[in-house]
Amino acid sequence: MDDVFQYIDEHSSLYIDRLLHLLRKETLAIQRKGIAEGAEYVVGLLEDIGAVPKLIPLGETTYVVTHLDGSHNHTIGFYNHFDTQPPERLEAWNSPPFDPIVHDGILYGRGATDNKGNLVARICAIEAYKNVRGHLPINVIFLHDGEEEIGSPNMPTFLDQYGELVDKADGWVWEGGDKNSDEQLEIYLGVNGMLGIELEVVTSQEDLHGSRSAIVPNAAWKLIWALNSLKDSSERILVENFYEQVNPPDPDEMAILNSLPIDPVSIKRKYQITEFAGGQSLAKALERQYLYPYLNISGMVSGYQGDGMKCILPHSAKCKLEFFLAPDQDPEKVFSHVSNHFKDHGFDDIVLNPYTTMPPSRTKPTAGFAQLAMELANEIYENGTVVYPIMPGFNPMGLFTKRFGVPAISLGVGNANSRIHQPNENVRVEDFLLGIKFIAALLERLGQSPQSWK
Amino acid sequence: MDDVFQYIDEHSSLYIDRLLHLLRKETLAIQRKGIAEGAEYVVGLLEDIGAVPKLIPLGETTYVVTHLDGSHNHTIGFYNHFDTQPPERLEAWNSPPFDPIVHDGILYGRGATDNKGNLVARICAIEAYKNVRGHLPINVIFLHDGEEEIGSPNMPTFLDQYGELVDKADGWVWEGGDKNSDEQLEIYLGVNGMLGIELEVVTSQEDLHGSRSAIVPNAAWKLIWALNSLKDSSERILVENFYEQVNPPDPDEMAILNSLPIDPVSIKRKYQITEFAGGQSLAKALERQYLYPYLNISGMVSGYQGDGMKCILPHSAKCKLEFFLAPDQDPEKVFSHVSNHFKDHGFDDIVLNPYTTMPPSRTKPTAGFAQLAMELANEIYENGTVVYPIMPGFNPMGLFTKRFGVPAISLGVGNANSRIHQPNENVRVEDFLLGIKFIAALLERLGQSPQSWK
Numbered sequence: 001m002d003d004v005f006q007y008i009d010e011h012s013s014l015y016i017d018r019l020l021h022l023l024r025k026e027t028l029a030i031q032r033k034g035i036a037e038g039a040e041y042v043v044g045l046l047e048d049i050g051a052v053p054k055l056i057p058l059g060e061t062t063y064v065v066t067h068l069d070g071s072h073n074h075t076i077g078f079y080n081h082f083d084t085q086p087p088e089r090l091e092a093w094n095s096p097p098f099d100p101i102v103h104d105g106i107l108y109g110r111g112a113t114d115n116k117g118n119l120v121a122r123i124c125a126i127e128a129y130k131n132v133r134g135h136l137p138i139n140v141i142f143l144h145d146g147e148e149e150i151g152s153p154n155m156p157t158f159l160d161q162y163g164e165l166v167d168k169a170d171g172w173v174w175e176g177g178d179k180n181s182d183e184q185l186e187i188y189l190g191v192n193g194m195l196g197i198e199l200e201v202v203t204s205q206e207d208l209h210g211s212r213s214a215i216v217p218n219a220a221w222k223l224i225w226a227l228n229s230l231k232d233s234s235e236r237i238l239v240e241n242f243y244e245q246v247n248p249p250d251p252d253e254m255a256i257l258n259s260l261p262i263d264p265v266s267i268k269r270k271y272q273i274t275e276f277a278g279g280q281s282l283a284k285a286l287e288r289q290y291l292y293p294y295l296n297i298s299g300m301v302s303g304y305q306g307d308g309m310k311c312i313l314p315h316s317a318k319c320k321l322e323f324f325l326a327p328d329q330d331p332e333k334v335f336s337h338v339s340n341h342f343k344d345h346g347f348d349d350i351v352l353n354p355y356t357t358m359p360p361s362r363t364k365p366t367a368g369f370a371q372l373a374m375e376l377a378n379e380i381y382e383n384g385t386v387v388y389p390i391m392p393g394f395n396p397m398g399l400f401t402k403r404f405g406v407p408a409i410s411l412g413v414g415n416a417n418s419r420i421h422q423p424n425e426n427v428r429v430e431d432f433l434l435g436i437k438f439i440a441a442l443l444e445r446l447g448q449s450p451q452s453w454k
Numbered sequence: 455m456d457d458v459f460q461y462i463d464e465h466s467s468l469y470i471d472r473l474l475h476l477l478r479k480e481t482l483a484i485q486r487k488g489i490a491e492g493a494e495y496v497v498g499l500l501e502d503i504g505a506v507p508k509l510i511p512l513g514e515t516t517y518v519v520t521h522l523d524g525s526h527n528h529t530i531g532f533y534n535h536f537d538t539q540p541p542e543r544l545e546a547w548n549s550p551p552f553d554p555i556v557h558d559g560i561l562y563g564r565g566a567t568d569n570k571g572n573l574v575a576r577i578c579a580i581e582a583y584k585n586v587r588g589h590l591p592i593n594v595i596f597l598h599d600g601e602e603e604i605g606s607p608n609m610p611t612f613l614d615q616y617g618e619l620v621d622k623a624d625g626w627v628w629e630g631g632d633k634n635s636d637e638q639l640e641i642y643l644g645v646n647g648m649l650g651i652e653l654e655v656v657t658s659q660e661d662l663h664g665s666r667s668a669i670v671p672n673a674a675w676k677l678i679w680a681l682n683s684l685k686d687s688s689e690r691i692l693v694e695n696f697y698e699q700v701n702p703p704d705p706d707e708m709a710i711l712n713s714l715p716i717d718p719v720s721i722k723r724k725y726q727i728t729e730f731a732g733g734q735s736l737a738k739a740l741e742r743q744y745l746y747p748y749l750n751i752s753g754m755v756s757g758y759q760g761d762g763m764k765c766i767l768p769h770s771a772k773c774k775l776e777f778f779l780a781p782d783q784d785p786e787k788v789f790s791h792v793s794n795h796f797k798d799h800g801f802d803d804i805v806l807n808p809y810t811t812m813p814p815s816r817t818k819p820t821a822g823f824a825q826l827a828m829e830l831a832n833e834i835y836e837n838g839t840v841v842y843p844i845m846p847g848f849n850p851m852g853l854f855t856k857r858f859g860v861p862a863i864s865l866g867v868g869n870a871n872s873r874i875h876q877p878n879e880n881v882r883v884e885d886f887l888l889g890i891k892f893i894a895a896l897l898e899r900l901g902q903s904p905q906s907w908k
Contacts (some may be wrong), residue, residue, distance in 0.1 A: 213731060217730070
C-alpha cells in the first residue's frame with residue numbers, strides 16, 4: 001500500500017481543504033438549516049472523484065447514495081452524515097465553529113470529527129486508491145444522511161422506499177470512532193437499541209393550592225411511584241419480561257469485555273463522581289454499558305420551578321425515559337412490556353408517547369468482516385486497538401444489520417479529546433490522514449481475503 | 455345589637471368606600487411593592503376611628519399594631535394582612551384588579567376578600583360599636599401584617615422583638631374565611647403547620663450523554679428513589695417517627711369531622727378528578743385533610759424539558775416538598791426525622807434546604823372563645839355554620855397560639871366563589887356588611903360572657 005499511502009500524503013492539502021470547505025457549511029438538522037446545501041456539497045465531492053451520486057429528498061431531509069464498482073463482487077457500505085450538532089455554547093469556542101482553523105496540527109470546527117472528518121476521509125480514501133491503482137478492489141456504496149443528530153427519523157421510510165439502493169452492501173463501516181487516551185483505536189462491533197418514551201400523567205384540570213393534596217391526587221407523586229416501579233437503586237429494571245431477550249454474552253464478547261482497561265480512579269475523576277451507577281464496581285458498570293440494557297431519565301418536570309415557595313398541587317408531570325437496549329432486544333416488544341407493566345401495577349393514568357425507536361446492532365467478534373478490519377487496524381495503528389461489543393448510544397446501524405443480515409463496525413478519525421458535541425470539536429490532521437490510509441488499505445484487505453464477511 | 459347594626463347599615467357607603475380605597479393600593483409583598491404605602495393607609499384608617507397605631511418597620515416589611523381599651527379586662531386580637539397575591543393572569547380579569555368596581559352587589563378587586571375585605575370590616579366594626587355605645591366592651595389589639603402572602607418570613611423575629619405588643623390578647627380572630635356553597639359560614643379552629651424543604655441531588659459536574667448512565671449515577675433517578683421512600687401510594691408517610699406527634703383526634707373533633715357534608719360526586723366534578731388521593735374514599739381524604747398530616751410536591755425538575763429528544767444524563771435534580779403538619783407536630787422535629795430518614799436509607803447525597811417553617815395551630819372546639827363565636831355565628835348567619843378543625847394550608851396563627859397559649863379561630867366575609875388568589879376575586883357587599891355586624895356582636899358577646907376563653 002506504500003504507493004497509495006504516498007499519494008495520500010502528497011494530496012494531504014487537498015484533503016484538508018475539502019474538509020475545511022465542508023465544515024464551513026452550517027448543516028443543522030435540528031434547525032432544518034443547510035441540509036439541502038450540505039447534500040449538494042457532498043454530491044460535488046463525490047462527482048470530483050468520478051462518482052455519480054443520487055440525491056434523494058425525503059420528508060424534510062435529503063439523502064445522498066453513491067455506487068462505485070470494484071473488481072471483486074463484495075460490496076462495502078460506508079454510512080456517514082453531513083449534519084452536525086448545533087455549536088452551542090458559542091462563547092466557549094476558541095475559534096468560530098463554522099470558520100474552521102488548523103492550529104498546531106489540530107483542525108477545529110463543528111463536525112471536524114463528528115461526522116464530516118470521517119465523511120471526507122472515506123471519500124478521499126476511495127479517490128486515492130482509484131487514482132493510484134486505476135480501479136477499486138471491491139464495490140463501494142456511500143450512504144450520506146442529513147439528520148443523524150436528530151435520530152434519523154426518516155431512515156425507516158428511506159429503507160422501505162429505497163432499500164434496494166443499499167441492500168447490496170455485504171458489510172458496513174459506520175460513521176466513526178476515536179482513539180482512546182492511550183492512542184489505541186477504538187473499534188465498535190455494534191450499538192445499543194433505543195426506546196425513548198415520554199411519560200405524562202395529568203391528575204386534574206389545573207394546578208390547585210397545595211393544601212388540596214390531601215384530597216386531589218398529585219401528578220408528581222404519581223409519576224414518582226410509576227418511575228420507581230421501573231428500576232431499583234441497583235439499576236435492575238423491574239419491568240416484567242424486560243430481560244427475556246437479553247442473552248448472556250458469548251465467551252468471545254466476555255473476552256473482549258475482560259480485556260478492557262478498568263481504572264475506577266481515573267473514570268471517577270473524569271466524571272467527578274464518587275460512586276458508579278447502582279453503587280456497584282466499575283467492572284459491573286462496564287458489563288452493563290457494553291452487554292446489558294439500562295434505563296436513563298433525560299428529563300422530568302412538574303409544577304413550580306422558581307425560587308422560594310409557590311404552594312401548588314401540580315396537575316401534570318412529565319418525564320423522558322430512555323431505554324438503552326441490549327443486542328437482541330426488540331424496542332417494540334420492550335414498549336409493550338412497559339405499557340403492560342404500568343397497567344398491571346395500577347398506573348393506568350400514565351400516558352406513554354414513544355419518541356425514538358431504534359433496534360440494536362450486534363456483530364460477532366468472529367465475523368470475517370470485523371476480523372479483517374481489526375487485524376488491519378492493529379497493523380496500521382501503532383498503539384493497537386481496543387474492541388468494544390457496542391458503541392454506547394444509538395444510531396441507525398441496527399436498521400441495516402437487522403434488515404439485511406450483514407455485519408457492521410464503527411471506527412474513525414477522532415481522538416480522546418475530539419470533544420464531539422462540545423465546543424472546540426477537533427480532529428488531529430495526522431489522525432485524519434491515517435484514517436484515509438486505513439480505509440484505502442481496508443478496501444485492499446477485504447478484496448484480497450477469501451474469508452466470508454459474516 | 456339593633457342599634458349598632460342600624461348604624462352599620464347607615465354607614466355602609468363609607469365602609470365600602472374605605473375598602474375600595476384600600477383595594478386601589480397595589481401591595482404585593484412578593485414584589486416588595488407598595489407595602490410601606492399600604493401600612494400608611496391602614497394607619498390612616500385606624501386614626502380615623504380614633505386609635506393610635508404603631509408603625510413597625512422590620513426587614514423589608516412593615517407591621518401595624520394598634521391597641522384600643524375596653525371596659526372589661528379581656529382582650530381580643532385581630533390578625534389581618536394588607537398585602538395581596540399578584541393579580542396574574544391579568545387578561546382573565548373582567549375589571550382591572552386594582553381599580554375595584556361594584557357590580558350587582560358584588561365588589562371585585564384583588565384582595566376584596568383576601569384580606570383587605572376582612573381587614574376593613576373589622577376596623578369598621580370597632581368604630582361602629584364605639585360610636586354607638588361610646589365604649590368598647592373588651593380590649594382590642596389589631597395586628598396588620600404586610601407579607602402574609604409570602605409566608606410572613608419576619609413574623610418570628612417580630613414576635614421575638616415586639617411580642618409584648620401582642621401578648622395581651624386572650625384569643626385571636628384570624629384573617630378570614632368563606633361561606634360555603636350552601637351559604638353556611640365556615641369557621642376554622644386551627645391551621646396546618648408547614649415544613650417546606652427543597653431537595654437537591656447533584657451526581658456529577660455537568661450533564662453528560664445519556665449513554666453514560668450505565669456508569670455515572672443519574673440525579674433524577676436518585677431523587678425518585680429518595681422521594682418514593684417518603685410516601686407510598688396510599689398517601690402514608692414512611693419517614694421513621696414521623697407520626698410520633700400525630701395524636702388521635704378528640705371525640706369532639708371526630709364529631710366535627712363526621713358532621714361535614716360529604717359529596718364525592720360534586721367534589722370530583724369541582725376538581726375534575728376521577729379518584730381521590732391515595733385511591734381512597736372522600737371520608738378518608740377529609741380525615742387526612744383536617745386531622746392528619748400530608749405531603750405535597752409543588753414542583754420538581756431535572757434535565758431536558760424541551761420537545762423531542764436530547765439524550766442527556768442530568769447531573770442534578772430538584773424538588774420542592776411540603777409537609778402539611780397535623781395539630782401537634784413540630785416542624786423542627788419533622789425536619790430532623792426527614793433528614794435522618796435520608797441518611798438511614800442511603801440517600802446521604804440528598805441536600806435539604808428548608809424554605810418555610812410554620813408550627814400548626816389547634817384550638818379545641820370546647821374552648822370558650824370558640825364556643826361563643828360559633829354560638830353567635832349560628833344566630834347571625836341564617837344558614838348556620840360549618841366548623842372545621844383546621845383551615846387547610848398554613849399561616850402564622852400557630853406562632854401565636856403556641857407562644858401565648860391562647861385560642862384562635864378564623865372566619866370572614868368570603869363566599870364560595872370569592873376566587874381568592876385567582877382572577878376576579880370578589881366579596882359580596884352583603885357579606886362584607888354582615889361580617890362587620892358579626893364582629894361588632896362578637897365583642898359584645900365576649901364582653902358579656904363569664905365563660906373562660908380557653
